[in-house]
Structures are given as C-alpha cells and as structure tokens.
Amino acid sequence: MSLDEKIFGHMPDGTTIGIYTLKNQAGVVVKIADYGAIITEIHAPDREGKDADVVLGFDNLDRYIQGHPFFGTVAGRVANRIANGKFRLEGKDYTLARNNGPNHLHGGLKGFDKKVWKSKPLPTTGHEAGVEFSCFSSDGEEGYPGNLNVTVTYTLTDKNELRIEYQAKTDKATPINLTNHSYFNLAGFGDILGHELWLAADNYTPTDEGLIPTGEI
Numbered sequence: 001m002s003l004d005e006k007i008f009g010h011m012p013d014g015t016t017i018g019i020y021t022l023k024n025q026a027g028v029v030v031k032i033a034d035y036g037a038i039i040t041e042i043h044a045p046d047r048e049g050k051d052a053d054v055v056l057g058f059d060n061l062d063r064y065i066q067g068h069p070f071f072g073t074v075a076g077r078v079a080n081r082i083a084n085g086k087f088r089l090e091g092k093d094y095t096l097a098r099n100n101g102p103n104h105l106h107g108g109l110k111g112f113d114k115k116v117w118k119s120k121p122l123p124t125t126g127h128e129a130g131v132e133f134s135c136f137s138s139d140g141e142e143g144y145p146g147n148l149n150v151t152v153t154y155t156l157t158d159k160n161e162l163r164i165e166y167q168a169k170t171d172k173a174t175p176i177n178l179t180n181h182s183y184f185n186l187a188g189f190g191d192i193l194g195h196e197l198w199l200a201a202d203n204y205t206p207t208d209e210g211l212i213p214t215g216e217i
Contacts, residue, residue: 001025001129001158003121008033009061015116017061022129022156027051030156035064036113037133037152039072039182042162052188070181073113074152075106077137077144079179083212089145090173096143103210106181108142112150113181122153130155130163139172146172 001024008019019033019040029043040057057071058064064071085096085104097108106113117133130153137148148170155163166178185192205213 001124001126001156003124003129003131005121008035011035011061011065011116017116018119020119020121020131022131022154024129024156024158024160026158026160028156028160028162030154030162032131032133032154033061033064034117034119034133035061036073036115037117037135037154038064038074038113039154039180042182044160052186054184054186054188056183056185069183070106070113072180072182074117074133074150074178075181076112076150076176076178077107077142077148078104078175078177079106079181080177081105081210081212082175083210085143087175089175092145094143094145101210103212110142112137112178117152122155126158128155128157144174146170146174148174148176150178152178 004021005018008017010016017033017035019031022030027045031041032039039055041053042055043051043053045051055072081100082096082104084102085098087094096104099105099109112135115135117135120132122130122132132151132153134151139145139147148168151167153165164180168176186195203217206216207213
C-alpha cells in the first residue's frame with residue numbers, strides 16, 4: 001500500500017489544492033483532490049490484467065472549477081433534489097436556492113462539491129491507505145439551518161475495496177444526505193451501452209417529470 005500527495009492546482013484566490021494517490025499491490029489506484037473531496041480517477045485492472053480508469057473526471061483543477069456534472073464529488077448537504085427548494089422542519093419553513101429548474105439540487109449554488117476541504121493522510125499499513133477530508137458549513141449556508149461539521153474518509157484496501165465513510169455533526173436539526181457522485185464506465189473508454197446493471201431491490205420510488213419522488217412505492 002502507498003499514499004502520495006502532490007499539488008493539483010490553485011484556486012482563483014491562490015489557495016493550493018492537493019491531490020492524493022492511493023495505490024495497492026494489485027495495481028488499483030485511486031486519486032482524490034481537496035477541491036470537492038473529488039475522486040478524479042480510479043484505475044483498476046480487468047480480468048486480463050489490463051488497466052483502465054473506470055470513473056469519469058478531468059486531469060486538471062481548472063476544468064473542475066469551470067463546472068461539471070458533479071463528477072466524483074461529495075454531494076451535500078442534501079444529495080438529490082428538494083422539491084421547489086423548500087422544506088419544513090420543526091414548525092419552521094426554509095427556502096433554498098433553486099438550481100435545477102424549480103428544485104434544489106445537491107446542496108445548492110455552492111454545495112460541498114465546490115468547497116475546499118481540509119485533508120489529512122491517515123497512517124498507511126500493509127492492508128490499507130486512506131485520507132480524511134473535513135469541511136464546515138455554517139448556519140444559514142445555502143439556506144440550511146445549523147452549523148455542520150462533516151468528515152469523509154476514503155480508504156483503499158489490499159482487497160481492492162474503496163471504502164467511503166461519512167460523519168456529520170450539527171448543533172441544530174437539519175436535513176443531511178451525503179453521497180459520492182462518481183460516474184462509472186467499467187470499460188474505461190467509449191460508451192456504456194453494453195453495460196448491464198442489476199439492483200437487488202424489492203421496491204423502488206417512481207419520480208415525476210421533475211425527478212421528484214411521487215410518494216408511491
């Protein structure tokens with residue numbers, strides 16, 4: 001197992017953005033940047049040992065800053081949509097940014113995907129290597145209540161596992177729904193029209209034309 005850190009680029013205000021490379025003995029490589037705690041690359045060998053980068057992303061920071069469809073980011077405070085950019089909690093109404101038609105999406109105009117996260121490499125062992133990322137979201141940011149401290153830990157193991165663990169602590173009731181937003185192409189290139197996906201689910205939630213769940217199960 002190995003862990004390496006390099007400079008990925010600089011923000012418009014000069015802030016340095018680092019990028020970490022985690023690698024195991026099987027040749028699996030994962031790269032994660034401070035900006036958005038973004039997974040920029042996952043290299044994995046196929047059954048014949050041929051390496052491919054199986055997630056979509058960019059090789060430079062500037063392209064991420066210009067805008068993208070949440071490639072590899074931490075989506076939050078609330079991943080997915082909040083209908084009409086409004087919710088009611090403990091008898092109080094809250095209004096959020098409408099950045100997806102009439103709806104609020106992935107935390108708003110400046111969600112966690114656009115934050116510069118603090119990073120800390122974890123001790124590397126013979127079995128795993130990891131990095132801890134943390135950020136702070138103040139009370140009222142993007143319309144959400146409560147000061148919120150978030151920690152996301154990425155760990156690559158010698159079993160070719162990539163673990164992502166989320167922790168959040170707040171001083172006020174607030175909605176929170178964190179996820180990673182990577183797009184996968186297991187072929188490493190070309191389209192995904194030959195991919196097949198099996199979801200072992202007994203039920204699913206249909207959505208309306210705005211991709212908001214209808215409430216039906």
